[in-house]
Amino acid sequence: MTKVLVTGGAGYVGSVSAEAFLEAGHDVVVLDDLTTGHRSAVPQGARLHVGSYGDSATVTRLLATENVEAILHCAARSLVGESIEDPARYFRDNVAGGITLLEAAREVGVDRVVFSSTAAVYGVPDATPITEDAPLRPINPYGETKRAFEGALLWYARAYGTRSVTLRYFNVAGATHALGEDHDPETHLIPAIFGAIEAGRPVTVFGGDYPTPDGTCVRDYIHVADLADAHLRAIEATARDDERTARGAVICNLGNGGGFSNLEVLAAAERVVGHTIPHEIGPRRTGDPPVLVASAARAGEILGWRPHRPSLDEIVGSAWTWRQGHRGGYSD
Ligand SMILES: NC(=O)c1ccc[n+]([C@@H]2O[C@H](COP(=O)([O-])OP(=O)(O)OC[C@H]3O[C@@H](n4cnc5c(N)ncnc54)[C@H](O)[C@@H]3O)[C@@H](O)[C@H]2O)c1
CATH class of the missing domain: 3.40.50.720 (NAD(P)-binding Rossmann-like Domain)
Structure with a gap:
């Protein structure tokens, strides 16, 4: 201990x-x-x-x-x-x-x-x-x-x-059973998607002209x-x-050692919530690199660590489950 x-x-x-x-x-x-x-x-x-x-x-x-x-x-x-x-x-x-x-x-x-x-x-x-x-x-x-x-x-x-x-x-x-993500302002894509659903407005995806397969940023x-x-x-x-x-x-x-584009995250959120989620492509945010993907090999070698929940649907799904019990986030 x-x-x-x-x-x-x-x-x-x-x-x-x-x-x-x-x-x-x-x-x-x-x-x-x-x-x-x-x-x-x-x-x-x-x-x-x-x-x-x-x-x-x-x-x-x-x-x-x-x-x-x-x-x-x-x-x-x-x-x-x-x-x-x-x-x-x-x-x-x-x-x-x-x-x-x-x-x-x-x-x-x-x-x-x-x-x-x-x-x-x-x-x-x-x-x-x-x-x-x-x-x-x-x-x-x-x-x-x-x-x-x-x-x-x-x-x-x-x-x-x-x-x-x-x-x-x-x-x-993602989230555990009891604890999840609630920032104000929310700059992170997954809780921002849920916030948009709750508010009944489209999700804004920042930038659609990056040099990536679908034009949106890729993150790990x-x-x-x-x-x-x-x-x-x-x-x-x-x-x-x-x-x-x-x-x-x-x-x-x-990191997971692999990346997902913003539109891939949005598609995962649609699978998780079971309906389409309207979105719009906004301007790029200052200072957003096109692709950020980690090599986590050293964490494996030194800490014996590897991700046990690498699936995007599992990550988004856990965040959604938590959000269902905490609409709008924490009460305080
Ligand atoms: N969330 C991510 O995706 C991410 C990615 C990379 C790095 N990080 C880093 O991880 C850490 C945690 O991020 P998070 O998303 O949990 O942020 P968070 O804002 O949810 O948590 C930060 C906590 O620190 C507290 N805090 C801030 N200033 C303080 C101070 N001076 N004294 C005492 N408490 C103070 C805040 O009240 C808050 O509870 C940060 O250092 C962040 O830079 C987060």
């Missing part, structure tokens, strides 16, 4: 991960400021502390009083468009706040960190599937701030012995429960006697 602090544990990825940690027998403390998360998403059995990971006194006290052994750092500002309009907020929260968290951890002797990074660190890749050695050329402040924090972890490993695993997620989707979707499984494995890999993180920070992509 490990005592784990999950930052952002009231959010989508953090809540599902907290749930998986509890099911695996770990002790879970959640630190969340509830800016984009939901109190009711924090799983039963996890202790919620409302506050910011960028608040040094709060974090230091929490780590010490809860005897935290490892941190899963999921909390972040993560809207690409907002990051372009207000980069200061992203550097302040994702970078400066992140360093505050690492410093508090160092002060109380917590040296195990798993970090939620993103495919956005690669920018527009030269080749797919993308391996971890591909050049990091973020094209927006969101990706830039994630790259900066990754860099901090690399140097903290060398200088202070911080054991870390950075996981670069591609598109996370990973089931959120598979992601939670990777988090569990990553936390184990940071244990004091574990060879994998003894020689420095580990970085792994997480």
